[in-house]
Each structure stands twice: as C-alpha cells, then as structure tokens.
Amino acid sequence: MSSLLQRVLLLTSALLAITASPVIAYSLEPRQAASNLPAPIAVAPDQNWDGIDGQWSTFTLRVGTPQQFVRTLISFGVYQTWVVLPQGCSTSADPDQCSESRGWLFDNDTSSTFEYLGIYDLWVGRNLGHATNGIFGFDTVGLGGEGEGGPTLENTTVGAFASTTYYLGFFGINPKPSNFTDFNTQSPSYMTQLKEQRMIPSVSFGYTAGAHYRFTGTFASLTLGGYDVNKYDANNVTFIFAGDNERDLMVSVQSISTPSQMESNPVGTELLPSPIYALIDATVPELWLPLEACQVFEYEFGLVFDNASSLYLINDTHHQDLVDRNASISLVMGQGPNSEETVRITLPYAAFDLSVQPPTPGVQNTSYYFPLRRAANDSQYTLGRTFLQEAYITVDYEVARFQLAQVHWDQTLEQNLVAIPPANASQDDSLWTSPNWGTDSASSQNDNGGSPSSPSGSSLGAGAIAGIAVGAVALLAILAVIFLLYRRRQTRKRAAAAAETTTTPDRPTSSSASSTSQPPAGKTPHVYPKAELAGSAPLPFGMTHHDADRKGLLLPPGSSPTSPGAEGTYSSTSGATLFSPASEADSKQLQIFEMPGDMPVVREKDGKQLSEKEALQHRERVYNGVDAATTPTTPGAGEGGDQLGAAAEPRRVNAEDVVDARTGEAVGGGRHRAFSFEGERGTLDGMGGGV
Structure with a gap:
C-alpha cells in the first residue's frame, strides 16, 4: 500500500x-474580458412624461403574479423597487385618474408571489425631509412593458407605499443589499442579481434623464452593465466615489454661472459664492444649493421664495420674461474644489422651465416653478433630475468610479452600447485612465462588448x-x-494492537494508556475542531428559562452547582441565566423524568399551586401511604412522642372514594375516567391543611 x-x-x-x-x-x-461576456441591457423607456413636479421620462416594470404594470422613475439612492399601493389613491375624488397620474398601482394582496416582510421606513431622502414608510416583501419584478421581453427576476425586494412624499415609484439601480434584520442577513439588490445570473457583465450603468424640451421630446436612456457611447460628448475626467456610503456619487461644484445680459460687460455672473460638494441623485428633481447661492439666483432671475411650499413659484408674466431671456446656466465640477481636470455641464433655461401641481405640499394650483431648493446644511447639497436632463452619467460600482459628460443631442445617431467588463486588479487602471473614456474603450472592444482574447x-x-x-x-x-x-486501515491496526497490549497481564494499565495516547515520534496528532460552539444544554419541553435557573440546568460545561443558599445570576434584559444558577436547598439537582402535564394539579386552601416537590410528596402519601417528608423509624420508637416520626400505616384507596372530576360524583364499580383531588379525601398530615 x-x-x-x-x-x-x-x-x-x-x-x-x-x-x-x-x-x-x-x-x-492582465485578465481580459471574455468573449462570452454578457451584453449590457438597454431598458426601454415609456412613451410618457409623468410627475407632479415636472415632466419626467419613466420606465415600466412588471411586478407580481399575475404581473401588474407600474411606471417608475430611476433612483441612484434606492436599492429596491418602490411602487405605489392602491391606498395611495383611496381618498382621491377620481381613483382612476389618480392611478394614472401615479404611474399605476401595485396591490400586493393580489400577488400570489408576494412574500410579506413588514413595514419599514424609507430611508432614502430622509436628509431632505422626505420621511415615510412602506410595506416591504419579496416578489417577481421584470423590466419593460408587456411584450418587450426584458429580464424577469424572482424574489427581489419590493417596497410599496401610499404617501405622496414620493408621488411616483422608483426603480433603484444602487447595488447595495437590503438589511431587514441584521447585517449578516442581506437581500441582494436587483442589479446584483442581474450580474449573479449573468444577465449583465458588471454592476454598472449609464443614464440620462431625458428632456421633454429637446426636439419633440427625447426620452431617458438607461443601460445596465454598460453605457451608450453615442449619448454623450466624451472627456477624460474620472470621479472617485466619496467615502460616505450613503452619498457616494459626490462631485465638487467649483462654480455655477450664467452669461451676462450686458453687452458692455460680457463677464458672466457667478451664482455660487464658494465651491461645494454635492451629491448626484435622480431621486429628487431639484438642485439643492446653499442659501447664499439661492439668494444670488433670486437676484439674478427675479425669483420669489414661497414660504408655504418652500419653492420658487413663477407667475405667467415672469415666466414669459425668463423664456424670452433664455439664459443658460453652467456648472463646472471636479474631484475637488481645486482640481484642474473639470467637466462643464451647461443647461438651457428650458431645463428649469418646470411646473408643479397638487398634491405637492403647499401648492394649491398648478404653477410654473424654478427647480431650486434652499439647503439647510451641506448634507442636503444635491444635483437632481433637472441636472441629469443635460448630463450623462456612467457609474461602475465594481471599481467605485464614475464619469460625467454633456449629453450629445443628435437624433441621427443610433444606439451604440458598450459593455463595462467585471473589475479585476489589473484592468481597473486601463479601463478608467484612458483618454476620452468610452470612445477609446469602445473601439478596443470586440463585437460582443469584450476586449481581445487571451494574451x-x-x-x-x-x-x-x-x-x-x-x-x-x-x-x-x-x-x-x-x-x-x-x-x-492504519488506525484500525493501531487500535487492535493497543487492545492486545491493554489485556496483557504483565503490563500496567497506565503505561498502556500512555503508549496509546502519545503519537509516534516525529508525528503530529490530528486534532479536528468542533463543528459548533459549545452551548448550554437544551431545556426540557415546557420548562422556562426561570425554571432552568432554579433547577441549575444552564450551568456551563464542566461547572458545578453553587453552594446551598447561593443565588443565581439572572439577566433581566435577556431573560437568560448567566452561568451560576441557584441550587436546591438540599444541594441536589433534581431530575424530572415525567412528561409535562402528567403531574396532578394540587392547590392549597389559599389557591396557590403546590411546587413540584410538594406534589411528589403528596402523591407518595396518597398512592403509596408513605410520607416522603418524614424519616421512617422502627416500630415503638419515640413512645409518647410525635407520631410523625413513626412509620405510617399503608393507606388503601377504596373504589367508592374515586369520583369523576367533571361531575364530582362517585364513579363506583372500581371504574374511573379521571382523578380528582376536590372534596373530602381525608386529612393529609404535614401538608399544611386540607385540599
């Protein structure tokens, strides 16, 4: 062998x-992209413009079984799928019109695949005062409307809400998992599931919000696992994720300016007094800027702040003046406030020409408004969907980097998708540091979106x-x-040899044990770790933690009960004993072998239930005629003394004494169906009274 x-x-x-x-x-x-790399998914937008705070391009999802169709916005902060419940339109005068305006509704009660989890807060947007909650569960979600053939995933996280804090639902493309109980129990996001099932090459996306004012209306563009290279003007600026996990897509806004209206002074007006760090997120529509910047906007464009709605509402006359002026606003952004590599995104006034309507808080009638918000602190600085009408963002979560670029408006260009391959240590730098990222990388890809094959x-x-x-x-x-x-085989041979050695008369047992317990010279014994941590013994059926504490059942392995009279340690917060339960008065740990429920229920005259120990003594006295609480002595001992010290005369139970517990009447004939200790059963000495 x-x-x-x-x-x-x-x-x-x-x-x-x-x-x-x-x-x-x-x-x-360097690992190159495989030739069988999954292609990115281009999610088709609706042919609709939805919203009560502007005209926004939405995406249809298929949710539940049977499938229910909902229209949703895109969110970089949300990492589930959010839909609107029917209760969101229950108080509306016209439920059908409300359902249409809210992007249709999802009834989780009619979905056979909805697995209810509970009601949780919607954390996204809390820093902006958008606090609400919703019903969460797992269900089937598919991308695209009926007949579009988009991917469908089962057991994805779905949140359903009724509040008008968010009027439309959201399709979250953030890959963070959801934690409903603890951080060790996580539910993967839709994006992560798409990659795990090899439907997209990487956890990445490219997106622009679309613009209703461009041409006859240009809808949003969303690519999962890649980007559309014909949708933007390429540049070589790359942004690195911020350290805050909740605000990762951060940029430093170095300046915001608008051209001058004076021919004699062509210098533009600076609208941002000092650089700020702002989050890019499509969840909200407005630009949230410092109060100082908002005041400059007010002076430059004649805006008036409405206290009731906290919006800049615009009347018809002022709206026409702003349209005639047609001022553009440019934002210059970099990785830091002093970064030399910057990106400039210019928005025409049409991007700010939005309308707002009820049930927006504080808004009574449909009105024009300027999508600018006063931020209370730096945690609220945000560039929302208004900004993303003219900006194309490409995000690769696997390397924690993203890129911004000006949208390229050319209707003659067809869709040209480029896959972002999964990250690896050697590929990150080559992917993100190439000049004109996107255009160069696209030219180096093969037909399937991958790079050339093996090195x-x-x-x-x-x-x-x-x-x-x-x-x-x-x-x-x-x-x-x-x-x-x-x-x-060798182990069996050694065991047989050890057995023969142990039975040899002239060899001491101790030396035999020593010879078999020690490994041979030059050998190391194999020690196999335990499969699980040592824990307390399981409690007997029906016994509570308090009973276990009293019986000493939660002692740790190898420990012993405390001395008589010692008190156990009990945690009032956890309800469990902590290693030193109190012993019985006789320093013995009693073991009860009877099944729970077969102990007769004996009550004293004051209505208190007897302890298990007292019940056992009572049963010995009734059935066997022996008082377990006394010490038997020889006949004749203790003449004239207490009769409790003498051996008790065996007591017999007569058939006529047996009664039916349900009727209280004698059974008779020696037949009985149940025992009862109610009624006169004789005097029980030493039990503290009759029963």
Whole structure:
C-alpha cells in the first residue's frame, strides 16, 4: 500500500510540474474580458412624461403574479423597487385618474408571489425631509412593458407605499443589499442579481434623464452593465466615489454661472459664492444649493421664495420674461474644489422651465416653478433630475468610479452600447485612465462588448489550461480518498494492537494508556475542531428559562452547582441565566423524568399551586401511604412522642372514594375516567391543611 501511494504521489508531482508554469503565468497576466461576456441591457423607456413636479421620462416594470404594470422613475439612492399601493389613491375624488397620474398601482394582496416582510421606513431622502414608510416583501419584478421581453427576476425586494412624499415609484439601480434584520442577513439588490445570473457583465450603468424640451421630446436612456457611447460628448475626467456610503456619487461644484445680459460687460455672473460638494441623485428633481447661492439666483432671475411650499413659484408674466431671456446656466465640477481636470455641464433655461401641481405640499394650483431648493446644511447639497436632463452619467460600482459628460443631442445617431467588463486588479487602471473614456474603450472592444482574447504570453489556450487544472483537481481528490482509506486501515491496526497490549497481564494499565495516547515520534496528532460552539444544554419541553435557573440546568460545561443558599445570576434584559444558577436547598439537582402535564394539579386552601416537590410528596402519601417528608423509624420508637416520626400505616384507596372530576360524583364499580383531588379525601398530615 505504501509503495503504491508513493508511486501515485510521484505521478501527481510530475503532472503538477508540467502544468503549473503556464497556469501561474497566465493568472498573472492582465485578465481580459471574455468573449462570452454578457451584453449590457438597454431598458426601454415609456412613451410618457409623468410627475407632479415636472415632466419626467419613466420606465415600466412588471411586478407580481399575475404581473401588474407600474411606471417608475430611476433612483441612484434606492436599492429596491418602490411602487405605489392602491391606498395611495383611496381618498382621491377620481381613483382612476389618480392611478394614472401615479404611474399605476401595485396591490400586493393580489400577488400570489408576494412574500410579506413588514413595514419599514424609507430611508432614502430622509436628509431632505422626505420621511415615510412602506410595506416591504419579496416578489417577481421584470423590466419593460408587456411584450418587450426584458429580464424577469424572482424574489427581489419590493417596497410599496401610499404617501405622496414620493408621488411616483422608483426603480433603484444602487447595488447595495437590503438589511431587514441584521447585517449578516442581506437581500441582494436587483442589479446584483442581474450580474449573479449573468444577465449583465458588471454592476454598472449609464443614464440620462431625458428632456421633454429637446426636439419633440427625447426620452431617458438607461443601460445596465454598460453605457451608450453615442449619448454623450466624451472627456477624460474620472470621479472617485466619496467615502460616505450613503452619498457616494459626490462631485465638487467649483462654480455655477450664467452669461451676462450686458453687452458692455460680457463677464458672466457667478451664482455660487464658494465651491461645494454635492451629491448626484435622480431621486429628487431639484438642485439643492446653499442659501447664499439661492439668494444670488433670486437676484439674478427675479425669483420669489414661497414660504408655504418652500419653492420658487413663477407667475405667467415672469415666466414669459425668463423664456424670452433664455439664459443658460453652467456648472463646472471636479474631484475637488481645486482640481484642474473639470467637466462643464451647461443647461438651457428650458431645463428649469418646470411646473408643479397638487398634491405637492403647499401648492394649491398648478404653477410654473424654478427647480431650486434652499439647503439647510451641506448634507442636503444635491444635483437632481433637472441636472441629469443635460448630463450623462456612467457609474461602475465594481471599481467605485464614475464619469460625467454633456449629453450629445443628435437624433441621427443610433444606439451604440458598450459593455463595462467585471473589475479585476489589473484592468481597473486601463479601463478608467484612458483618454476620452468610452470612445477609446469602445473601439478596443470586440463585437460582443469584450476586449481581445487571451494574451500572447500564454503558450496554452484557456481551454487547455482549464482542462489540465480540472484534471489535476480530480486526481488530487482521488489521492485524498486513497489516503483516507490508508489512514483508516492504519488506525484500525493501531487500535487492535493497543487492545492486545491493554489485556496483557504483565503490563500496567497506565503505561498502556500512555503508549496509546502519545503519537509516534516525529508525528503530529490530528486534532479536528468542533463543528459548533459549545452551548448550554437544551431545556426540557415546557420548562422556562426561570425554571432552568432554579433547577441549575444552564450551568456551563464542566461547572458545578453553587453552594446551598447561593443565588443565581439572572439577566433581566435577556431573560437568560448567566452561568451560576441557584441550587436546591438540599444541594441536589433534581431530575424530572415525567412528561409535562402528567403531574396532578394540587392547590392549597389559599389557591396557590403546590411546587413540584410538594406534589411528589403528596402523591407518595396518597398512592403509596408513605410520607416522603418524614424519616421512617422502627416500630415503638419515640413512645409518647410525635407520631410523625413513626412509620405510617399503608393507606388503601377504596373504589367508592374515586369520583369523576367533571361531575364530582362517585364513579363506583372500581371504574374511573379521571382523578380528582376536590372534596373530602381525608386529612393529609404535614401538608399544611386540607385540599
């Protein structure tokens, strides 16, 4: 057996020597995108403009079983799918019109695949005062309307709300998981599930909100796992995620300006007094800027702040003046306030030409408004959907980087999707540091969105290397089985030898034990760790933690009960004992072997239930005629003394004394169905009264 094992091991070493060099060399090469890389998904937008705070391009989702259609906005902050409940229109004068305006409704009660979790707060937008809650659960969600054939995922996280804090639902494309109980129990996001099921190449996206004022209306563009290279003007500026997990898509807004109206002074007006850091998020429509910047906007554009709605409402006359002026607003952004590499996004006034209507808080009638908000602090600085009408953002969550670019408005260009491959250590830099990112990377991709195949430095193809690796693994598995069988056989031989040694008369038992417990010279004993942590013994059925504390059942392994009279340690917060339960008065741990429920319920005259110990004594006295609480003595002992010290006369139960517990009447004939200790059963000495 030893010779065979040595030969097999030598063969394995030879095979590994042959295959190790090309495999290791290949693994150190920069990993290129595979030729079978999944293509990115272009999610088709609706042909609708929805919203009570502007005209926004939405996306249809199929939710539940049978599927219910809802129209949603895109959110970078939300990491679930949010839909509107029917209760959101229950108080409306026209429920059908309300349902249409809210992007249709989702009734979780009619979905056979909805798995209810509970009611939770909607955390996103809390820093902006958008606090509300919703019903959360798992359900089936598909992308696109009926007949569009978008991907469908089961058991995805869905939140349903009724509040008008958010008027439309959201399709969250943030890949963070949802934690409903603790951080160890996580529900993956829709984006993560798409990648895990190989429907997209990476957790990334490209998006622009669309613009109703461009041409005859240009709808939003959303690409999952890549971007549309024809949708923007390329640049070489890359942004790195911020450290705050809740506000990761941060940019430094270095300046916001508008051209001058005076020909004699062509210098533009600076609208931002000092640089700020702002979050980019499509969840909200407005631009949330510092109060100082808002006051400059007020002076420059004649805006008037409405206290009731906290919005800048505009009347018809002023609206026409602003349209005639047609002023543009430019934002210059970089990684930091002093970064030399910057991106300029210019928005025409049409991007700010929005209308607001009830039930927006504080708004009584439909009115024009300027989408600018006064931020209370720097945690509210946000660039919302208004900004994303003219900006295209590409985000790669796998390398924590993103890019901003001006939208390229050209209706003649067709869609040109480019996949963002999954991240690896060597590919990150080459992907994100190339000039004119997007255009150059697109030209280097193959037809399937991937890069050229295996590197030239590898002498073997990827398939050959994979086959060799699989063969080596299989061979090692076979060797492991042979080795285990060999060890088992050797163990049995040693055990038999030890048994013979132990039974030898002239060899002491101690030396035998010593010889078998010590490993041979040069050998290390195999120690297998426990599969689980040591814990307290399970409680008997029907016993509470307090009973266990009294009986000493939660002692840790290897410990002993405390001395008589000691008090156990009890946690009032957790309801569990902590390693030192109190002992019985006789310093014995009683073991109860009877099933719960067979102990007769005996009550004293004051209505208190007897303890288990007292009930046992009572039963001994009734059935066996023995008082367990007394010490038997020899007949005649203690003449004239207390009769409790003498052996009690055995007591017999007569048939006529047995009564029916349900009727209270004598059973008779020696037949009975139940026992009862109610009524006169004789005087029970030593029990503290009759029962």
